[in-house]
Amino acid sequence: xxxxxxxxxxxxxxxxxxxxxxxxxxxxxxxxxxxxxIALYDNLSAxxxxxxxxxxxxxxAQRLKARAEALLEWVGLSDRKKDLxxxxxxxxxxxxxxxxxxxxxxxxxxxxEPTVGIDPQSRNKIYEMLTELHRQGKxxxxxxxxxxxxxxxxxxxxxxxxxxxxxxGSLDSLRNAHAGDTSIAIxxxxxxxxxxxxxxxxxxYDTDLLELTLTSENPHKDLGDIIHxxxxxxxxxxxxxxxxxxxxxxxxNLTGRTLRD
Amino acid sequence: MWKLASKDLxxxxxxxxxxxxxxxxxIGLITLFxxxxxxxxxxxxxxxxxxxxxxxxxxxxxxxxxLASLDSIPGIRLExxxxxxxxxxIKKGSRIAQLYIGNGFDKELGTGGALPVAxxxxxSREMEVSILRSLIIGRIGKMQGSRQADTGxxxxxxxxxxxMPAAMxxxxxxxxxxxxxxxTHISMSSVVGEEQSNWGLIQAVAGTAIMMLLFSVSAIGAxxxxxxxxxxxxxxxxxxxxxxSILSGKLLSAGIIAVxxxxxxxxxxxxxxxxxxxxxxxxxxxxILFTAVTCASFGVLLASIVSSKRQADSLGTILVLSMSGIxxxxxxxxxxxxxxxxxxxxxxxYWSIQGFYDIxxxxxxxxxxxxxxxxxLGFSVVLLTLAxxxxxKNILKFD
Numbered sequence: 225x226x227x228x229x230x231x232x233x234x235x236x237x238x239x240x241x242x243x244x245x246x247x248x249x250x251x252x253x254x255x256x257x258x259x260x261x262i263a264l265y266d267n268l269s270a271x272x273x274x275x276x277x278x279x280x281x282x283x284x285a286q287r288l289k290a291r292a293e294a295l296l297e298w299v300g301l302s303d304r305k306k307d308l309x310x311x312x313x314x315x316x317x318x319x320x321x322x323x324x325x326x327x328x329x330x331x332x333x334x335x336x337e338p339t340v341g342i343d344p345q346s347r348n349k350i351y352e353m354l355t356e357l358h359r360q361g362k363x364x365x366x367x368x369x370x371x372x373x374x375x376x377x378x379x380x381x382x383x384x385x386x387x388x389x390x391x392x393g394s395l396d397s398l399r400n401a402h403a404g405d406t407s408i409a410i411x412x413x414x415x416x417x418x419x420x421x422x423x424x425x426x427x428x429y430d431t432d433l434l435e436l437t438l439t440s441e442n443p444h445k446d447l448g449d450i451i452h453x454x455x456x457x458x459x460x461x462x463x464x465x466x467x468x469x470x471x472x473x474x475x476x477n478l479t480g481r482t483l484r485d
Numbered sequence: 486m487w488k489l490a491s492k493d494l495x496x497x498x499x500x501x502x503x504x505x506x507x508x509x510x511x512i513g514l515i516t517l518f519x520x521x522x523x524x525x526x527x528x529x530x531x532x533x534x535x536x537x538x539x540x541x542x543x544x545x546x547x548x549x550x551x552l553a554s555l556d557s558i559p560g561i562r563l564e565x566x567x568x569x570x571x572x573x574x575i576k577k578g579s580r581i582a583q584l585y586i587g588n589g590f591d592k593e594l595g596t597g598g599a600l601p602v603a604x605x606x607x608x609s610r611e612m613e614v615s616i617l618r619s620l621i622i623g624r625i626g627k628m629q630g631s632r633q634a635d636t637g638x639x640x641x642x643x644x645x646x647x648x649m650p651a652a653m654x655x656x657x658x659x660x661x662x663x664x665x666x667x668x669t670h671i672s673m674s675s676v677v678g679e680e681q682s683n684w685g686l687i688q689a690v691a692g693t694a695i696m697m698l699l700f701s702v703s704a705i706g707a708x709x710x711x712x713x714x715x716x717x718x719x720x721x722x723x724x725x726x727x728x729x730s731i732l733s734g735k736l737l738s739a740g741i742i743a744v745x746x747x748x749x750x751x752x753x754x755x756x757x758x759x760x761x762x763x764x765x766x767x768x769x770x771x772x773i774l775f776t777a778v779t780c781a782s783f784g785v786l787l788a789s790i791v792s793s794k795r796q797a798d799s800l801g802t803i804l805v806l807s808m809s810g811i812x813x814x815x816x817x818x819x820x821x822x823x824x825x826x827x828x829x830x831x832x833x834x835y836w837s838i839q840g841f842y843d844i845x846x847x848x849x850x851x852x853x854x855x856x857x858x859x860x861x862l863g864f865s866v867v868l869l870t871l872a873x874x875x876x877x878k879n880i881l882k883f884d
Contacts, residue, residue: 227723249725257723261716280724324720 226365227257227334239332253281256330260337260367262317263324266310270301270320273309278327288327295323298356300349315346322353333357333364339373351377371471381471385479395471402477403469406443410436410450413460422453434462503795509803534562534823535613538571538583543601545591547628554624555584561620575607575676576847578839581819582606582617595632600625603672609684609846610819618673626669677847684846686758691841692814694750695776695834696805698743702784703801705739709788710797713880732785732876736869739784743777765844768854772844775861776837782868783833789875808832836860 225232228248237244239251264273274292275285282288296302299319309317322338335354339347354377357364368374374381375395382392391398405426412434421427421436425446428437440446443466454461469477498504537555541548556563566574571583587601594600604621606614642649642657709732712718721731751769754760762769787804791797809815811825812834818826829835840857843849 229719229722249727252723252725255723257720259716259720259723261719263716263720265717277720277724280721280726 227255228252253328254331256325256328256333258322258325258333258335258338260340262314262321264309264317264320267308269306269308270296270312270323271305273320274324274327277324281328291327291329292323295326296320299323299353313343313346315342315349318342318346318350319353322350326357331362333362335364335366337368338366339368339370371475375471383475383478390478391474398471398474399469402474404473404477405439405441406469407467408438408440408443408447409463409465409467410438410454411462411464412436412454413462416454416457416459420457422450425450500793500795502791503793503799509799534560535582535617536562536564536580537617538564538566538574538580539586540566540568540571540583541586542568542588543586543590547591547594547632548586551586551590551624551628554628555620558620561617572605572676575605577849577853578607578677578842578847580607581610581613584617584621594625594629600629600669600671603674605674605676607677608675609677609688609842613819618671622669622671625671629669683758686754686760687842687845688813688817688838690750690754690758690760691838692809692834694747695780695812695837696809696814697750698746698776698780699783699805699808699833700801701746702739702743702780703787703797703805704784705742705781706735706784706786706788707791707794707797707801709735709785709880710791710794714794718880728877729873732789732873735788736781736785736872739781740777743780744773747773747777760845764848765850768840768844768849768851771851771854771858772837772840775858775865776833776840779833779837779861779865779868782865782872786868786872786875789872789880792879809834811835813838830860833861833864836864 226237226244228244228251231245239254242251244251265276268276271289271292274295275288278288278291282291293302293305296305299322301316301319301323304312304316309320312320318338322335325333325335339350342350351373354364354366358377366374366378378395380392380394381398383390383398391402393401415431415434416429418429418431421429426439427450428439429435430437436450438446438450447464451461539552539555541552552563555561564580566583568585571580571585574580575583583605585603585605587603589601602621602625604614604618606617608614639654642654709718712721718731722728726734751760751762751773755762783804787801788797791800806815809832811829812832813821813829814834818829818835821829836857840854840861843853843857847853
């Protein structure tokens with residue numbers, strides 16, 4: 225819908241101050257779409273593919289060729305630029321797939337799971353490319369099922385389920401709103417009798433590791449109380465570690481654990 | 486082994502539309518050829534009557550008797566025309582032959598001299614012309630025999646055998662009447678193609694070229710479905726291109742490839758078999774262009790009405806073979822039953838092949854081609870209108 229091929233059932237999509245459906249053709253020039261599929265022509269080389277896809281936006285042949293060469297250099301494929309795409313690995317195709325969307329230097333880039341099914345090296349290369357695009361000031365709308373990607377790279381994260389936007393905001397704001405109780409691990413220097421632990425807190429004691437795990441809605445207050453309690457028992461603390469909920473936990477908190485189609 | 490086979494069978498039966506089309510292909514072809522070869526329809530499937538034009542300048546009782554005799558044959562339909570009109574009709578390909586009966590036919594019938602009778606014909610309709618020729622010669626021969634028996638025998642017997650009994654004279658006459666003349670000659674002249682190319686070559690080149698062209702453009706059209714399945718079409722739609730531009734682009738590429746293919750085929754026919762391309766170069770170019778556009782339109786329509794590559798392949802094959810069978814690409818039209826010849830006009834192949842016949846066989850000028858060109862243009866408009874409608878309705882649907 226955001227890429228302009230389907231009209232919305234309801235509501236509007238604005239890019240800047242322009243309604244996408246009042247000005248689709250012009251706004252498409254500001255938009256680069258990286259589809260989930262490898263939407264390239266297998267029987268063309270990487271260079272030919274880029275020139276073709278760029279040619280749908282830009283008509284200056286020299287500019288197109290120069291831009292294609294530069295992008296292939298950027299994605300690390302300049303030495304294979306004349307090879308047919310059908311001979312590329314999955315990771316190489318993914319990089320060309322991204323480069324094809326950048327040929328007209330769009331300000332807004334829509335990326336639909338661009339790292340699906342590729343090796344870690346190619347994935348890292350794509351992360352580097354995204355970071356560089358972010359540094360250049362591009363707006364990137366990135367769809368992914370890999371929560372760590374969103375956590376590491378995105379300024380704002382939206383969680384969607386069954387076509388509904390359940391939450392949107394920075395990672396911290398999502399944590400504050402949807403992470404649930406914080407978990408704190410307190411490693412002790414000597415053992416303690418479980419009966420001596422306070423009863424009014426959610427505490428778990430691992431006798432082998434000498435580790436107390438505190439789950440709390442109010443971690444700072446509860447942590448102060450437990451430190452005070454341990455001090456009274458003359459039990460020394462080896463380390464304290466806060467476990468903040470990750471995006472996957474937040475996602476599962478919001479969407480539930482039932483399997484999805 | 487069974488697991489592999491059962492998986493393949495499951496996949497084969499999964500796409501119901503494609504399955505139906507796969508089965509329809511042989512059924513369709515069997516039906517088509519059964520009708521084309523006259524093997525279907527039972528008693529109703531009678532051969533089409535051969536239209537014989539005639540021009541009777543003698544207007545004698547003998548000429549009228551000859552025509553009445555020919556008219557009584559169930560397989561022949563007579564049609565009176567002015568002399569030149571009849572010849573022109575043959576040249577245009579709308580009639581096969583013309584019987585010309587000149588002045589003096591009645592007079593010469595009993596003399597044994599040369600008869601002022603001519604059969605003008607289209608050489609490409611060899612089979613029908615042979616039938617007409619033998620029927621006409623047979624009828625005239627009988628009349629000659631009868632006339633010679635009436636006049637010649639009386640004269641000879643009176644001179645040489647004046648005492649022969651009347652009963653014996655009658656027997657001799659009856660035998661002569663029954664046998665007919667020993668030799669009957671009529672003038673035979675082909676009014677089409679005598680100085681033109683070989684008829685079979687034109688049938689082979691035009692018929693095959695158009696059929697193969699339809700297969701090519703079907704494949705080009707089916708590439709739209711492939712692009713949809715690969716996600717490329719969606720990416721094209723996400724670009725500033727409109728759906729109309731995308732389909733027009735396909736039409737353009739299909740059209741250019743079609744022109745290229747036709748040009749190569751006709752050049753090959755020229756180089757390898759001596760097809761004379763200089764007969765009507767403008768007409769040839771126009772026919773190639775209009776045929777290419779029509780075939781390309783067919784290709785994009787095909788792609789717009791199917792939902793999978795397998796469906797495109799099956800439906801394409803069915804439609805191309807059906808149109809080629811009906812339209813005369815595979816079997817010359819004249820050997821098909823009358824109703825098959827009537828429905829040939831719904832086929833693109835028919836109008837293209839007839840156009841090329843007009844140029845290379847009948848040697849007609851540009852004006853004679855307008856009908857074919859206009860019909861091909863009409864086909865293109867209809868096919869493209871449907872293609873654009875179905876493209877928006879079917880192909881632009883994404884989950």
